[in-house]
Each structure stands twice: as structure tokens, then as C-alpha cells.
Amino acid sequence: MDLAGRQLFALATDLVIFAFDGDALRLLLVRRGKPPFRGEWALPGGFLEHGETLEECARRELREETGVELRRLDQLSAFSTPGRDPRGNVVSIAYLALVRASNVLATAGSDAAEAAWREVDALPKLAFDHADIVEMARRRLADALYTTTAAFDLLPDSFTLAEAQTAFERVSRAPIDKRNFRSWLHKESRLRETGLARRGQHRPAKLYRLDQDQEPAQ
Amino acid sequence: MDLAGRQLFALATDLVIFAFDGDALRLLLVRRGKPPFRGEWALPGGFLEHGETLEECARRELREETGVELRRLDQLSAFSTPGRDPRGNVVSIAYLALVRASNVLATAGSDAAEAAWREVDALPKLAFDHADIVEMARRRLADALYTTTAAFDLLPDSFTLAEAQTAFERVSRAPIDKRNFRSWLHKESRLRETGLARRGQHRPAKLYRLDQDQEPAQ
DNA sequence: GCAAAAGTGTTATCCCTACACCCATGA
DNA sequence: TCATGGGTGTAGGGATAACACTTTTGC
Numbered sequence A, B: 001m002d003l004a005g006r007q008l009f010a011l012a013t014d015l016v017i018f019a020f021d022g023d024a025l026r027l028l029l030v031r032r033g034k035p036p037f038r039g040e041w042a043l044p045g046g047f048l049e050h051g052e053t054l055e056e057c058a059r060r061e062l063r064e065e066t067g068v069e070l071r072r073l074d075q076l077s078a079f080s081t082p083g084r085d086p087r088g089n090v091v092s093i094a095y096l097a098l099v100r101a102s103n104v105l106a107t108a109g110s111d112a113a114e115a116a117w118r119e120v121d122a123l124p125k126l127a128f129d130h131a132d133i134v135e136m137a138r139r140r141l142a143d144a145l146y147t148t149t150a151a152f153d154l155l156p157d158s159f160t161l162a163e164a165q166t167a168f169e170r171v172s173r174a175p176i177d178k179r180n181f182r183s184w185l186h187k188e189s190r191l192r193e194t195g196l197a198r199r200g201q202h203r204p205a206k207l208y209r210l211d212q213d214q215e216p217a218q
Numbered sequence C: 001g002c003a004a005a006a007g008t009g010t011t012a013t014c015c016c017t018a019c020a021c022c023c024a025t026g027a
Numbered sequence D: 001t002c003a004t005g006g007g008t009g010t011a012g013g014g015a016t017a018a019c020a021c022t023t024t025t026g027c
Helices: A054-066 A130-144 A150-154 A161-172 A178-188 B054-066 B130-144 B150-154 B161-172 B178-188
Strands: A008-020 A025-032 A045-047 A074-079 A090-099 A112-119 A191-198 A205-210 B008-020 B025-032 B045-047 B074-079 B090-099 B112-119 B191-198 B205-210
Touching (some): A008 A150, A008 A161, A025 A054, A045 A054, A054 A090, A074 A130, A074 B074, A090 A130, A150 A161, B008 B161, B090 B130, B130 B150, B150 B161
Parallel strands (some): A008 A090, B008 B090
Antiparallel strands (some): A025 A112, B008 B045, B025 B112
């Protein structure tokens, strides 16, 4: 095994985790408990260890820092600008995931002093190059909106069509016509009625769930 | 600067470089001059050095190994399965690029014993997990075919519509209707007539070039 | 009965697809 | 004149986008 003479790097993962609170898209952030950028907000993440894949690392770090477990995790991009981490020679691979409801309690773990779900349209200043990473993630997410079922991962198991529409509007950052959205859903026939309804102040809204038969998606 | 205690890795880039010879899509391969996998075919690439970005590394390695220079280079994905490199603890970031004509001479440089353009549909067995990387690259390329101008990077500065169609067919791995392809090009109006024609055995074919005005694309 | 959100169809336009024949040239 | 690849248009079906009113409930 000769890696002799190779220049070595620390490898990190950074996670862009979005959730939808019924009204706004939110992003999971941690307040850094150690230098560099101690006390500032950053994406959750951490260092890769020997013998694990980047994806395993991402899941492990997220669990340790925030207690959040997730199903699907997509690789976004590697970030390697020299100097992006003041500790030097750290290359980071960013991952993107969506979670259902922000009630996955963001409890601070080891490395992170504090964790919180912040509205993506009102983010604090972020450490490192994390603002760039977040913007790339939002674009990636919006690009996949209508071609995968990814966005439904933002919704609870059963949801109303109005909730789904709002989630799509927040991801695409554009208003959507109610009737067109519903006929598109019908044409795609990715949803099943549950027979139940959500009762509120006004007329009850039917609850739907994703039709599992065709979930494979991309 | 404390990276103390961090487990370190060698970082490599692997390049998937496609060219179009007028008939088939071809992939740039090098025959490895050193272990591991000495003598086997592999993607060009090499190790990241301190102070450079991954993209800079990819360009440098390609230049050194094959003399090929390229404009645009897209990051594909990071590959981190433990054991993917027998030297251990090597994470690789794959890049994708397209070059005009395969007459960019693939001359072997330092690390590579030999370089060659091989038809993508008749590739030899590849070292490491490079076959997986190539397949991901082909899918990525096909996905972007009709939404970016990327595929025109495969063509010479001026080209006939038949040449463009063949390139699109090879990338998408599907036959394309001639009239539909041409009316799509017209609708997109990304091409400009040069006024010249390519003379051959039969009726001369008009030569076109990409309209620079709207090249930004994605 | 009133306020508020849920639910529902139609029309015009554009895009995609399928499909067949004449044209210009070199040999 | 013939063989070969270059070049051209249309019609039908499906998707998209714009648009407003009725229904059901809680208060």
C-alpha cells in the first residue's frame, strides 16, 4: 500500500437539510461549539473517518449533532477552494436531504452548541462557504421538483392538497395555480386519497398520501 | 490550525472525457504505467495537491497525462467506498467534460503508459470502479442533452446538421427524427448559418455554428 | 348568515410526434 | 442518369397556462 509522498487532506461532509413547517421552508443549522467560527451558525457536518463512505459519515454526523435520522441523502458537490477552512487542506462534500416536519427535534449534540431550524429566506450569516452550498442546494432541489417525488419527503405521511401546493411553492419560489396544480397531481396520479379529512376552522380538507407503488422515482 | 487527530485521506480526480469522431462517442482512457492495476485501462486522473482546487487538479492531470486542454469541466460525484483503491483511503472526485474532435492528440505523459480514445460502446475492462463512473457520466450527459448546449462542445466550430444529429443520437442512445430535430433546432434558434457548405460525394451540406450570443446556458 | 378555505372545468395555445418526397451534386 | 445524402411541412394529440365560481364548515 503506497500512498507515500501523497499530500493528504481532511475530508468533511456538510449537510443541507430542509424541512417544511406548513408555511416556510426551513434549514437545519448548528451553532458551532469550537473554533473556527465558534459561536457562528453553520451547516451540520463533520469529518470523514477511515473505513466509512461519505454518505455514512453524513448520516453519522447528523445523528450525533442533531439526532435527526433520514432516509434519502443526495450528494450535492465537493467544495475544495484552498483556504475555505482556516484549518487548511479540508475538502468538503455537501449532501442534500429533506425531512418530514420540523418536529424532528434538533437537539444539540457533541460538536454543536445548539441546533435550530431557520427559515431559508431569513438565514443568519453562515460560517465557511456554507451560504454558497445552501444556494446550490436550493437550485438543485427546485430543478428536481416536478421530475421526482422528492418534494413529498417534506410533507407528513398524510397531507392536504393545499399543504402540498404550499410546499411546492416554497421550493420553486413561485406561485402556483391551484387548479393546474391539482390536475397535474391527478395526471401524475402519484397520490391516493386516505378517506380522512383534516378539520379546521372551515370546510374540511381531504387527506392524501403518496402512492407507494410507484415510489421508486429517480 | 488544528487538524490534529483528524484521519487523513488522499484525494484524487478521475476524468470522463468524451469526444465524437463523427460516428461514435469515444472516451479518453490511459493505460496505467504503475501499480495498482498496472497495464490496465483507466480514466485519466491523479492526486490533489495542497493549494489547488479539485478542478485545477483535474485540468493539470489531464494536461500532464494526455496533453488535452479543455474549457468546461463539470463535477460529477465523489466516490468513497472503502477499498475502492487498494492503496487505501483514497476518495476520488469524478469530472465530466466534452471535447471537440478526437484529434486532440492523446499522447502519453508521465503517469500513463499510453492514452487512447475508445468507443464508449466497446470499452475494455476498467480499473478501480471506473466503469461505474463512466456509466454515471453517460447518464448525466444524456440528461442534460436537450436542456443545455453542452452537446455542441462535441462538435467542431462549424458542422452540418447531420453531424449534430448523429452526435445527439449517440449521446441519447436513441434514434432521432431528422425533421423533428431540425425544427427543434430552429425553434431554439441556437445556431447560425455560416454561409459555407461542406462538399462531399453528394449534395453539399450547409455549415452552422453555435450562436455565441446565448451561449451562457446552464 | 357570514367569513374563510376547499373544491372543481374549459378553452386556447404551444409543443411533440409521426410521417414521405423532392433536391443538388459527383461519378 | 443514377445513387446518395441534404433538405423540407403538416396534421393530430397531449400538455400547459390562464381564468371564477360554488361548496362546506365553524362561529
